[in-house]
Amino acid sequence: MTHAACQRLKLLAFFAIFALPVAVAWGMVEWRIGIPEERTAHGELQLSLPPLSQWPLTSAKKQGESDWLLAFDCPEACDDNADRWWRLHRALGREADRVSRLRIGGGGEPLPGAAVARWTGEAGWRSPHRLWLLDPEGRPVLGYAPDVATADVLDDLRRLLRMNPEPPMARFDQSSSVVGGGADDE
Structure with missing residues (x-):
């Protein structure tokens, strides 16, 4: 060659x-x-749902302004579901302070760290024992059926928190913000 x-x-x-x-x-x-x-998400995308401020709810508080929100519907006593989502919240570890929980309805005292709101009207998309994951601006991101595995929700939530890092000064903001609308029943 x-x-x-x-x-x-x-x-x-x-x-x-x-x-x-x-x-x-x-x-x-x-x-x-x-x-x-x-698929990468276990929940259903909830792009057609209105933002939380337009839900027919009494007002509720979340821990921080930049928190993600786990909102779950409890049409009656739902101690098991409330405990399930409390344990999921604790399983987030150091990221737990970036997530707030909102129990909609149900009876009895809320578990530590959970806010309570009540439905004030009907919503066509509402279904009992459903869980919604909302972004810090109150827009629904994912919805979960009542029989969803807790590990699947935890996986989705961890992925969202990793893909949306916390702003550098957010940990120093200790103010709570009001989400939702309507008159306060309590």
């Missing part, structure tokens, strides 16, 4: 190193080979 042929072979190998990944990626996209079909 001559020197010129060797140099051409090196040049072709150099082009192949850069062209091969592009060709493989194009083939994966074109023929849908090797692209995962799995």
